[in-house]
Amino acid sequence: MAAIDMKNIVKKYGDGFPAVNDVSIDVQDGEFMILVGPSGCGKSTLLRMIVGLEDITSGDMVIGDRKVNDLAPKDRNLAMVFQNYALYPHLTVYENIAFPLRLAKTDDKTVDEKVRAASKTLELDEHLDRKPANLSGGQRQRVAMGRAIVRDADAFLFDEPLSNLDAKLRGQMRSEIARLQKKLGITTVYVTHDQTEAMTLGDRVAVLKRGILQQLATPRELYDNPGNLFVAGFIGSPPMNFLPAKVEGTSVELPFGKVEISAEKAERAAGRGLLIAGIRPESFEDASVVDASRKGSTFRAKIDVVEWLGNTAYAYIPFEAPPEVLEQLQQLERDLDGETLRTQLVVSLDGSSRVAEGDDAEIWVDTSKMHLFDPATGENLTIDTANAGRVPALEQGHDPAQEMAAESRVADEQTAAAEGS
Amino acid sequence: MKKNNLGTGAGFVLILVWCLLPVAWIISLSFKSPEETAAGSPQFLPKDATLQNYRDILDNPDFLDALRNSFGIALIATFLSVVFATLAAYAIARLEFRGKRAVLSLALAIAMFPVVALVGPLFDMWRTFGLFNTWPGLIIPYMSFTLPLAIWTLAAFFREIPWELEQAAQVDGATSWQAFRKVIVPLAAPGVFTAAILTFFFAWNEFVLAISLTSTTGSRTVPAQLSYFVGPDPFNPPYGQLATASVVVTVPIIIIVLIFQRKIVAGLTSGAVKG
Numbered sequence: 068m069a070a071i072d073m074k075n076i077v078k079k080y081g082d083g084f085p086a087v088n089d090v091s092i093d094v095q096d097g098e099f100m101i102l103v104g105p106s107g108c109g110k111s112t113l114l115r116m117i118v119g120l121e122d123i124t125s126g127d128m129v130i131g132d133r134k135v136n137d138l139a140p141k142d143r144n145l146a147m148v149f150q151n152y153a154l155y156p157h158l159t160v161y162e163n164i165a166f167p168l169r170l171a172k173t174d175d176k177t178v179d180e181k182v183r184a185a186s187k188t189l190e191l192d193e194h195l196d197r198k199p200a201n202l203s204g205g206q207r208q209r210v211a212m213g214r215a216i217v218r219d220a221d222a223f224l225f226d227e228p229l230s231n232l233d234a235k236l237r238g239q240m241r242s243e244i245a246r247l248q249k250k251l252g253i254t255t256v257y258v259t260h261d262q263t264e265a266m267t268l269g270d271r272v273a274v275l276k277r278g279i280l281q282q283l284a285t286p287r288e289l290y291d292n293p294g295n296l297f298v299a300g301f302i303g304s305p306p307m308n309f310l311p312a313k314v315e316g317t318s319v320e321l322p323f324g325k326v327e328i329s330a331e332k333a334e335r336a337a338g339r340g341l342l343i344a345g346i347r348p349e350s351f352e353d354a355s356v357v358d359a360s361r362k363g364s365t366f367r368a369k370i371d372v373v374e375w376l377g378n379t380a381y382a383y384i385p386f387e388a389p390p391e392v393l394e395q396l397q398q399l400e401r402d403l404d405g406e407t408l409r410t411q412l413v414v415s416l417d418g419s420s421r422v423a424e425g426d427d428a429e430i431w432v433d434t435s436k437m438h439l440f441d442p443a444t445g446e447n448l449t450i451d452t453a454n455a456g457r458v459p460a461l462e463q464g465h466d467p468a469q470e471m472a473a474e475s476r477v478a479d480e481q482t483a484a485a486e487g488s
Numbered sequence: 489m490k491k492n493n494l495g496t497g498a499g500f501v502l503i504l505v506w507c508l509l510p511v512a513w514i515i516s517l518s519f520k521s522p523e524e525t526a527a528g529s530p531q532f533l534p535k536d537a538t539l540q541n542y543r544d545i546l547d548n549p550d551f552l553d554a555l556r557n558s559f560g561i562a563l564i565a566t567f568l569s570v571v572f573a574t575l576a577a578y579a580i581a582r583l584e585f586r587g588k589r590a591v592l593s594l595a596l597a598i599a600m601f602p603v604v605a606l607v608g609p610l611f612d613m614w615r616t617f618g619l620f621n622t623w624p625g626l627i628i629p630y631m632s633f634t635l636p637l638a639i640w641t642l643a644a645f646f647r648e649i650p651w652e653l654e655q656a657a658q659v660d661g662a663t664s665w666q667a668f669r670k671v672i673v674p675l676a677a678p679g680v681f682t683a684a685i686l687t688f689f690f691a692w693n694e695f696v697l698a699i700s701l702t703s704t705t706g707s708r709t710v711p712a713q714l715s716y717f718v719g720p721d722p723f724n725p726p727y728g729q730l731a732t733a734s735v736v737v738t739v740p741i742i743i744i745v746l747i748f749q750r751k752i753v754a755g756l757t758s759g760a761v762k763g
Contacts, residue, residue, distance in 0.1 A: 120655050140658040153656035157674045167660040170670075214660065 069131030284456020294458030573638035645679030
């Protein structure tokens with residue numbers, strides 16, 4: 068068991084494009100670290116650099132107290148579960164699990180003990196003599212995990228291990244992985260693009276975008292104090308609502324009316340002109356079901372669509388956004404692998420709410436959890452830095468405005484190239 | 489549907505007769521005595537079947553030498569060709585290097601030369617190098633002619649094997665060589681056996697080089713040796729003997745195909761990765 072310390076890791080491919088750019092992450096001994104981000108953010112590349120399947124252009128990779136930059140994968144003593152499992156089809160389940168031990172020239176008795184122990188943990192006992200081809204997806208997944216846990220590896224690495232399973236199995240395996248990791252107490256780095264997996268599994272989560280670390284924090288910190296617009300939009304489902312906002316004194320003008328915020332937040336956002344307000348769907352409620360004693364503002368809006376799910380209902384309220392905000396939101400949506408069709412507010416209402424489509428409903432909003440973002444840089448102006456983990460962009464020596472400009476230039480080029488082809 | 493089945497059956501019989509009639513004829517011939525084959529209009533089945541031809545051919549020291557040469561040369565050529573082709577194909581499938589395309593096209597170009605065109609130059613070269621009428625003198629050209637096909641076949645098989653398997657093996661603690669030997673080669677086995685069979689057939693059946701680059705039974709292979717079966721009467725070729733020799737050299741081929749056929753199982757990699 069060991070800590071994994073990544074210091075200023077850079078990965079450049081042949082064309083000079085940095086797939087991973089100056090990323091520093093310290094994974095503590097026994098910690099469950101999640102690398103998360105949309106496709107192409109460099110999370111898998113980073114994982115493959117930890118395990119040694121990808122060369123490191125610059126920076127230091129330290130596992131335990133060894134610098135492993137130039138070590139071959141076999142000398143790093145890490146165990147990895149691949150996205151497509153990568154089981155050896157010509158070997159039985161037993162031999163698949165035993166493979167690392169056989170390579171280490173372990174004697175047969177020890178091999179048998181360890182394989183039986185692993186198969187018991189993963190409930191594979193009855194499948195030991197079968198070939199991978201005859202197993203279901205979930206069973207293959209467990210064999211791949213068995214191959215990892217049978218060794219006394221320094222750390223586990225998972226590369227999107229659940230993305231090939233169907234939704235129900237994914238939920239089960241997710242809790243299985245969490246339980247296994249807690250039981251073995253082994254350092255784990257887990258790559259995923261799924262924010263639910265990131266939130267539920269991770270002790271800490273590193274959010275990446277285009278090779279740059281956006282924020283490194285616990286799930287709760289990420290949720291409550293996103294470092295920038297990207298993290299705010301990425302974490303949470305349904306995602307955070309972004310609205311154009313103007314701050315005057317302690318009141319914020321939103322498309323639906325004015326709401327009050329605390330003086331401290333207002334001060335930080337003062338004099339910035341047009342801003343983007345971020346409010347999570349659950350900060351809204353149907354005013355008729357809210358306790359009168361709860362603090363907040365109310366506004367009236369026409370409900371476009373209602374999705375009733377039993378315990379909760381999602382109501383959609385379209386709004387118009389000024390062009391400068393709209394552009395930023397569309398860029399954000401592209402960064403998140405999505406596409407904005409229209410600017411709309413998603414509000415989460417209590418299941419008992421009777422609001423229906425087409426209603427002109429009174430909506431209550433809790434503004435204490437509202438964040439204000441700078442539309443040019445995406446920076447969160449109202450962040451509580453004490454509870455936000457690490458936000459590299461806010462650290463010294465970084466100029467967020469410049470980085471954003473550089474990034475959007477790259478993005479524009481990519482878009483242009485995509486359109487050109 | 490029934491009509492369809494009938495058509496399939498008829499086509500099947502037609503193809504079988506077309507392919508197997510000559511074989512049946514040779515087998516039938518091998519059981520006929522010289523008197524019968526010399527008769528003006530021999531019938532299909534032997535009148536009184538005899539094993540005399542087989543006894544004669546197995547007593548013929550020249551034929552036995554040729555058989556030994558055939559086995560030795562074909563097996564060695566096959567082995568070397570498959571080993572080289574496996575390594576070359578692996579490099580072609582896995583590595584990006586300059587001139588990869590050139591290597592592949594060049595390999596194909598070699599296969600395009602007609603064998604006959606090379607007999608003259610080879611004859612001169614082999615005499616100079618002292619390779620004329622030796623085993624290596626045949627093994628080298630056989631290898632060269634079968635390598636391209638073997639490389640192409642195997643490269644296709646290697647491309648089918650997910651790279652993750654190898655990476656998984658390396659993470660599990662294998663060196664590159666161990667990953668290749670323990671994971672890649674077993675999975676490419678169907679390809680290796682296909683290449684091996686094709687190479688063996690070529691070397692076993694080859695005639696032009698075998699007759700041009702040898703001069704004694706020290707290295708002459710069976711197809712070449714058969715052309716020296718003249719018999720005592722120049723006007724009466726020993727058809728029975730020739731047919732018997734043909735049957736004898738065909739048997740190993742059939743056995744080898746039957747053995748390897750079980751190894752050539754498609755879809756061996758299924759289950760490696762989520763499909």
